[in-house]
Amino acid sequence: MIYDYRCKKCDNEFEEWLRMSEREEPMKNPCAELVDDEPCGGEIVQAVSAMAIGDSIRLGIKKPSGEFNAVMEKIHHGTVGSKLDSKMSQNQDRKQDTLSDRLKKYEK
Numbered sequence: 133m134i135y136d137y138r139c140k141k142c143d144n145e146f147e148e149w150l151r152m153s154e155r156e157e158p159m160k161n162p163c164a165e166l167v168d169d170e171p172c173g174g175e176i177v178q179a180v181s182a183m184a185i186g187d188s189i190r191l192g193i194k195k196p197s198g199e200f201n202a203v204m205e206k207i208h209h210g211t212v213g214s215k216l217d218s219k220m221s222q223n224q225d226r227k228q229d230t231l232s233d234r235l236k237k238y239e240k
């Protein structure tokens with residue numbers, strides 16, 4: 133099992149391949165990263181692993197009926213918008229028609 137750790141002080145991140153029972157061992161020692169040639173000594177915390185992030189994304193997909201509704205609303209608005217757009221373009225066509233009609237009158 134790979135565990136990710138991060139130093140609170142210098143943001144140094146590292147991975148340790150440990151048994152689950154050993155996962156708190158790296159947090160017992162201060163950060164050994166050299167900052168200005170001195171050991172950082174910052175507090176080590178367990179970082180969120182890529183696997184945990186993957187889980188939260190999966191949970192996010194499972195949960196969100198609200199988000200789904202929002203997407204549906206967007207789609208709904210999108211269709212309304214496109215209808216309006218087609219109406220607008222129809223109006224523009226009519227304007228162009230009347231313009232060309234006027235031009236035809238001038239031509240006569």
Ligand SMILES: [Zn+2]
Nearest residue numbers: 139142163172
């Ligand atoms: Zn550090």
